[in-house]
Amino acid sequence: MTRTEGIAQVAISNTPKARRKKAAPYLLTIALAPFILFVWWLSTDVLKAVPPILLPTPGSVIEAFPRVVGAAGFGDQVLRTLTEIAGGFALGGAIGFLLGILLSTSSRLRSAYLPFLSALEAIPTVILAPIIIAWIGFGIEGKILQAAIACFYAVFITTLSGLGLAEPNAINLMRSLRASRWQIMFKVKVPIALPVIFGGLQLGATTAIIGAIVSEFIGATGGLGYLMLRYRSSFNTPSYWVIIFIFLAIGLVVYLTIWWLEKKFVFWRSASINRPDLEKQ
Amino acid sequence: MTLIASPPPGAKATRNHPKKESLFQRIRNGSAWITILTIVVIVVLWQIIPQTGLINRVLFPTFTDTVAAFVQLLGSSYWWGDLTKTMSAVGIAWVIGVAFGFAMGVALGTSPFVRTAITPYAIAVQALPKVVLAPLLIGWLGFGSESKIALAVIICFFPVWIDTMVGLSLPSANEFKLLQSLKASKRQVFLKLQLPTAIPLIMVGVKHALLLAFTGVIVAEILAASDGGLGTLAKEFASQLNMGMTYAVVFVVVIIAVTLVSIADVVERRVVFWSEESRARKR
Amino acid sequence: MKSQLKIAAAIAAVGVLALSGCTTAAEDGASDGGDERYSITMAMASTDTYTAEWWGWLAAQNLGYYDELGLDVEFVAAGGSGAAMEQLIAGNADAGNPSAPAFGEAALVGMDVVNMFTYSSGAIFGIFVPEGGGITDIEGLRGKNIGISEPGGGEVAFLEAALRDVGIDPITDVQLIPIGSGGPETLAALDSGSVDAYATAYNDIFALQTAGYNLTDLTPAIYNTFPARGIITTQAVLDEKPEAMKEFARGTAMGIFFCLENPDACRDMMKTAIPSAFEENADGISQGDLRFDLSLKQVLPADINAIGAHDVEGTQEFLDLIRSTSPDYIEVEAASVLNDDFIEYANEFDRDRLSADAEAYEMVNE
Numbered sequence: 001m002t003r004t005e006g007i008a009q010v011a012i013s014n015t016p017k018a019r020r021k022k023a024a025p026y027l028l029t030i031a032l033a034p035f036i037l038f039v040w041w042l043s044t045d046v047l048k049a050v051p052p053i054l055l056p057t058p059g060s061v062i063e064a065f066p067r068v069v070g071a072a073g074f075g076d077q078v079l080r081t082l083t084e085i086a087g088g089f090a091l092g093g094a095i096g097f098l099l100g101i102l103l104s105t106s107s108r109l110r111s112a113y114l115p116f117l118s119a120l121e122a123i124p125t126v127i128l129a130p131i132i133i134a135w136i137g138f139g140i141e142g143k144i145l146q147a148a149i150a151c152f153y154a155v156f157i158t159t160l161s162g163l164g165l166a167e168p169n170a171i172n173l174m175r176s177l178r179a180s181r182w183q184i185m186f187k188v189k190v191p192i193a194l195p196v197i198f199g200g201l202q203l204g205a206t207t208a209i210i211g212a213i214v215s216e217f218i219g220a221t222g223g224l225g226y227l228m229l230r231y232r233s234s235f236n237t238p239s240y241w242v243i244i245f246i247f248l249a250i251g252l253v254v255y256l257t258i259w260w261l262e263k264k265f266v267f268w269r270s271a272s273i274n275r276p277d278l279e280k281q
Numbered sequence: 282m283t284l285i286a287s288p289p290p291g292a293k294a295t296r297n298h299p300k301k302e303s304l305f306q307r308i309r310n311g312s313a314w315i316t317i318l319t320i321v322v323i324v325v326l327w328q329i330i331p332q333t334g335l336i337n338r339v340l341f342p343t344f345t346d347t348v349a350a351f352v353q354l355l356g357s358s359y360w361w362g363d364l365t366k367t368m369s370a371v372g373i374a375w376v377i378g379v380a381f382g383f384a385m386g387v388a389l390g391t392s393p394f395v396r397t398a399i400t401p402y403a404i405a406v407q408a409l410p411k412v413v414l415a416p417l418l419i420g421w422l423g424f425g426s427e428s429k430i431a432l433a434v435i436i437c438f439f440p441v442w443i444d445t446m447v448g449l450s451l452p453s454a455n456e457f458k459l460l461q462s463l464k465a466s467k468r469q470v471f472l473k474l475q476l477p478t479a480i481p482l483i484m485v486g487v488k489h490a491l492l493l494a495f496t497g498v499i500v501a502e503i504l505a506a507s508d509g510g511l512g513t514l515a516k517e518f519a520s521q522l523n524m525g526m527t528y529a530v531v532f533v534v535v536i537i538a539v540t541l542v543s544i545a546d547v548v549e550r551r552v553v554f555w556s557e558e559s560r561a562r563k564r
Numbered sequence: 565m566k567s568q569l570k571i572a573a574a575i576a577a578v579g580v581l582a583l584s585g586c587t588t589a590a591e592d593g594a595s596d597g598g599d600e601r602y603s604i605t606m607a608m609a610s611t612d613t614y615t616a617e618w619w620g621w622l623a624a625q626n627l628g629y630y631d632e633l634g635l636d637v638e639f640v641a642a643g644g645s646g647a648a649m650e651q652l653i654a655g656n657a658d659a660g661n662p663s664a665p666a667f668g669e670a671a672l673v674g675m676d677v678v679n680m681f682t683y684s685s686g687a688i689f690g691i692f693v694p695e696g697g698g699i700t701d702i703e704g705l706r707g708k709n710i711g712i713s714e715p716g717g718g719e720v721a722f723l724e725a726a727l728r729d730v731g732i733d734p735i736t737d738v739q740l741i742p743i744g745s746g747g748p749e750t751l752a753a754l755d756s757g758s759v760d761a762y763a764t765a766y767n768d769i770f771a772l773q774t775a776g777y778n779l780t781d782l783t784p785a786i787y788n789t790f791p792a793r794g795i796i797t798t799q800a801v802l803d804e805k806p807e808a809m810k811e812f813a814r815g816t817a818m819g820i821f822f823c824l825e826n827p828d829a830c831r832d833m834m835k836t837a838i839p840s841a842f843e844e845n846a847d848g849i850s851q852g853d854l855r856f857d858l859s860l861k862q863v864l865p866a867d868i869n870a871i872g873a874h875d876v877e878g879t880q881e882f883l884d885l886i887r888s889t890s891p892d893y894i895e896v897e898a899a900s901v902l903n904d905d906f907i908e909y910a911n912e913f914d915r916d917r918l919s920a921d922a923e924a925y926e927m928v929n930e
Contacts, residue, residue: 025397032398051654053675054420112315115539122538124496124512126503127531130519130744134340134752138741206408213410217504219749221741226715228413233646233716234669234892235653244413251408252401337755339775340748346846359839416647420654424607424640502611505643513611517840519747521851522771526843527748 056238061245064238074227078246081224084140084212085254088147089205096152096204097197100159101185110160121153125211129218143215143223150211151204158200162193198262205254213247342525350525351532359514364533367498367510370426374433375494379487382438386445386483391471396446403443411436411497415505426508433497437490444486448479481553488545495538600634602808606795607642607651607660614639614837616852617767617793617859618661619830620683624819626833627921633811652798653677658805659797659812663765664688665718667796668886671901672893678802679879680903681795681813681872681910683820684862688792689719691726692769692779693761694754702782703730711743711750711759713768721886722787723763729784746771770854774845790882791875792862802903813910817871818918820863825922831856835929872910874902 037058043049044057052060068074099117103110125146136142166189174184216225224243231239327344330336342350354360389395411432418428452474460470502512511530518526606621608614614622621639624630630637642648642657645666652660653675661683662670670677691710693699699708705727712720724734732738743753746768753759754777762769762779769779795816802809823830834856835842842852865871880898887893 025394028394028398029401032402050417051420051656053650053653054417108312108315111312112319115316116319118542119535119539122492122496122535122542123531124500124503124534126500127515127534130748130752131340133744133749134337137756137758138743138749138753206404209408210410214412219742219744219753220715226742230715233666233714234890235646235649235673235675244409247409248405252405254408255404337751339777340751340755342846349846353843357839357843363840415643416650419642419647419651420656423656424605424642424651505611505647508641509612514840516611518843520745520771521841521843521845522746522748522751522775523843523845523851524748525846 053235053237056241060238061241064236064242068227068231068239068242077222077224077227080140080222081212081216082250084143084147084215084223085205085208085250087140087144088212089151089208091144092148092150092152092208093155093201093204095148096155096157096200097159099152100156100163100197101190104160104163104189105181105185117153117156120149125150125214126218129215133219138219138221143212143220146215147208147211150214151208154203154207155197155200158203159193159197162196162200163189165189165196166192194266195262198258198266201262202255202258205258206251209247209251209254339522340524342528346525347528347532350523351529354526354529354533363510363514366426366508367502367512368537370430370433370498370510371491371495374430374437374498375491377430378434378437378490378494379441381434382441382486382490383445383483385438385442386449389442390446390449391467391475393450403439407439412500412504415501419505424508429498429501429505429508429510432501432505433494436497436500437493440486440489440493441483442486444482445479448482449475451475451478451482484549484552488542488549491541491545492538495541499534601636602634602805602811603636603638604659604805604808604812605638605640605657606812607648607657608639609642609645609648609660609662609666611641611643612838612841613641614834616834616838616841616855617684617862619823619834619856619859620816620820620863621661622819622833622837623822623830624815626837627819627822629818629822630812630815633815635808635811635815637812637815649675649677649796652796655798655800658801659795659809661793662796663718664790664792664794664882665721665886667794667901668718668883671896672883672887674894676798676800678797678799678901678903679791679794679874680797680802680809680906681816682791682874683794683816683872684792684859685875685878686789686792686862688765688790689722689763689787690766690769690781690783691723691761691763692781692783695778695780697760697780699760699782700780701730702726702784703732705761705782706732706737708760709739709741709758711753711762711764712740713745713764714742717742717764719763719765721889724889725885726784726787751775751777766858767855770851770858774847774849774851774854789875790878794874795872806905810906810909813872813906814913817910818913820865820871821868821913821915822918822922824860824864824868825919826925827856827860829922829925829927832925832927832929869911870907872907874904874907876902 040055041058044052044055045059056064103113128149129146132142132145136145163185170188170192171184174188179187212223213225213228216223217229220226224246228240228243231237231243324344327347331338331341331343331346389399414435415428415432418431422428422431449471456474457470460474465473498510499512499515502510503516511534515527515530515534518524518530608618608621625637625639640657642651642660645662648657648660649662649666649670651657652662653670659680667677667679691702691705693704699705710723712723720740723740727734727738734740741753741759743759743762744750745764750762750764750768751772754762754772761782772779795813797809831853834852838852841855842850844850865873866875867873876898879902883896883898883901887895
């Protein structure tokens with residue numbers, strides 16, 4: 001299990017009694033929102049502890065919201081960023097998944113190439129940006145590639161770990177039934193690994209979002225990250241923060257979507273590996 | 282800037298990462314040859330392609346040009362200063378990040394209720410590039426290295442926090458029930474059951490925090506006020522279109538990152554081994 | 565449940581404390597010292613504390629001119645012009661040296677900003693085309709892709725004005741593409757033909773030229789006379805510590821004078837301060853030297869006895885030019901954002917002594 005799944009895990013429970021209990025924490029979640037708003041308001045509006053150019057007042061951000069969203073071409077910018085995220089996630093996720101499967105088949109390949117892939121992960125994407133631009137230009141393809149690079153490793157490493165989860169007995173059984181390597185991979189290993197891979201996908205999605213935004217900071221012609229820079233360069237801090245909140249919302253929606261997909265498709269998850277049931281503590 | 286997923290703790294028995302092999306073993310089973318061959322192929326391509334005129338040689342200097350720049354970098358007067366600045370910031374950020382993440386994990390991880398309640402906030406924040414907080418942090422902490430350390434802390438504490446939180450909830454319900462039937466106090470349950478079980482997972486978070494602290498500091502040095510460092514150097518050389526030197530710095534960054542991960546791997550295996558052994562003894 | 569509330573309360577308390585810590589942090593340094601000594605935080609608009617152009621400040625600091633005027637000046641790297649401006653407005657720095665466009669934008673959105681000392685002027689922005697590319701004048705840019713440094717970059721206003729002057733609509737007749745400030749992404753864009761021209765700050769094209777990429781300068785002459793950089797502060801700081809800012813102006817004028825007397829001495833100091841900027845490339849050329857040479861012309865004041873003096877007319881034209889690019893900007897009188905209270909005082913220093921200092925300087929590097 002990965003850490004992200006761990007947090008989502010909390011919400012999974014099927015008994016009717018637990019269902020009522022399950023809702024209670026989310027009441028606190030909702031209650032926290034006005035509290036955060038209050039602290040923000042207190043520190044900016046009332047105590048004036050933070051200069052508005054660094055952190056605007058809640059009122060000014062709310063006021064800026066319709067202006068930012070209603071600006072001409074805003075929809076196109078959002079669409080562009082979402083395309084980058086989706087494209088980067090699909091590309092990076094696919095590469096990560098396939099590489100994970102490839103390396104899981106051979107311990108030689110694994111010990112030979114894992115260091116290279118980890119090294120690639122260590123290079124900050126901002127350093128890669130100029131190289132990518134030089135290579136494929138300023139178009140959306142380069143941004144998709146950056147988002148893909150940002151997210152492939154999470155999917156790759158979880159796929160690799162997940163594929164090691166299948167019990168040797170299950171694999172031996174399949175072998176005795178004369179199953180091909182291909183069949184063992186897709187009938188036994190992948191299904192068992194899927195819950196773990198989904199954890200990697202959730203992480204990968206958030207890193208794809210970051211990768212897409214950061215790619216728009218350098219040499220972009222549009223997108224929400226680009227808009228953000230524009231607002232900052234004209235000292236329009238409230239609008240800048242509106243975009244930050246839009247990013248927070250995108251992150252949450254993407255995460256929940258993947259979590260929902262996982263619940264929908266990986267219905268065997270609780271049977272496959274011994275997962276902690278946090279509700280019972 | 283990116284987070285790395287943890288390997289599944291539930292898979293302890295079938296852990297995918299094989300025991301680190303010695304170089305001798307690696308040569309015998311062939312993986313070292315694959316590594317060496319790959320490096321040779323990359324170096325040869327790196328040397329030849331820029332000379333063919335297919336790509337711009339200013340942007341992509343040859344391997345030998347880059348090595349020459351690397352030597353020039355190592356011979357410079359400023360290089361040690363910048364390296365020290367970056368690495369001390371990484372060290373401080375990592376220690377604070379781990380401590381803070383662990384404390385948050387313990388504070389919130391022992392209470393499923395609070396954990397569930399704050400999860401949506403944690404996720405939303407996770408998907409935000411933390412660099413956008415840089416102006417606020419500079420306003421808070423001033424222009425010195427504090428602001429870049431803070432940025433790295435914010436980036437790196439997350440996996441420790443989440444892994445601690447998840448790790449503490451790993452023991453099965455039966456194990457909890459058993460200890461409760463023995464009238465163990467909450468403290469005892471935490472120290473004797475939860476923490477030892479959580480340590481392998483926490484160590485994964487600690488390890489990732491190290492890499493994240495490193496990339497976090499580099500990113501802060503490139504994109505915000507920074508008080509010098511390797512990131513600033515890379516940016517300076519890139520702005521001069523001195524790509525040989527830029528790649529030399531990137532090369533250093535990669536070497537350090539791989540070294541850090543390797544050291545962390547060793548430490549992790551020691552600690553995890555120790556914790557599993559001590560658990561086994563107590564049983 | 566109780567312990568959970570406690571935890572929540574503790575987190576909240578930490579949050580409030582941390583946020584309120586902001587004010588206290590901003591206030592120290594303002595009021596220490598006795599009757600005579602002052603301290604100033606100067607936010608430098610770059611990721612490094614100095615760039616090759618900022619020798620006036622470096623020399624004054626290194627030679628102890630600020631110190632002898634009773635000033636402790638802390639020069640800090642703020643990251644860039646926008647970031648320096650933000651921290652200045654936020655009250656975390658007493659002064660800064662953001663570029664003229666950042667200063668202009670802040671003034672035009674109604675921020676409390678004042679230029680108290682003009683450091684350099686002239687030839688800030690240029691419009692360039694690759695040599696031998698067939699474009700010979702601004703009119704030739706119609707229908708082309710033009711590279712700019714970044715969205716909302718300072719050069720955009722100049723470019724748009726230059727285009728309009730020859731009847732090209734900057735919105736519909738050309739396409740503007742951000743391609744960076746002369747680094748690898750810029751070279752890639754020009755080299756691949758993604759853009760046909762490049763409008764940017766003059767300093768940004770050195771790297772391209774030394775990389776063997778020659779550009780033709782199409783900049784109309786009228787855009788070469790604007791103020792480039794100054795000591796930017798806020799009215800609030802001027803009201804709070806006029807004495808300190810007055811001495812800061814004088815110390816800076818002294819530093820500039822020294823360097824104009826002995827540029828090699830200042831080049832030498834600069835090499836010690838930012839060695840990586842003077843690193844030679846494969847062809848043995850250093851960007852630091854090129855930028856230093858250009859800056860000698862840009863910092864040279866029109867009147868050597870009025871170092872730091874403003875060009876009110878030029879500033880007004882400059883502000884009006886930026887204002888023409890967006891309906892959101894307010895009208896600003898140049899005189900209201902230029903403060904010349906300290907210029908006279910700044911120039912009342914012993915020039916003969918400084919000339920002697922300049923002659924006596926001993927080189928450190930090679």
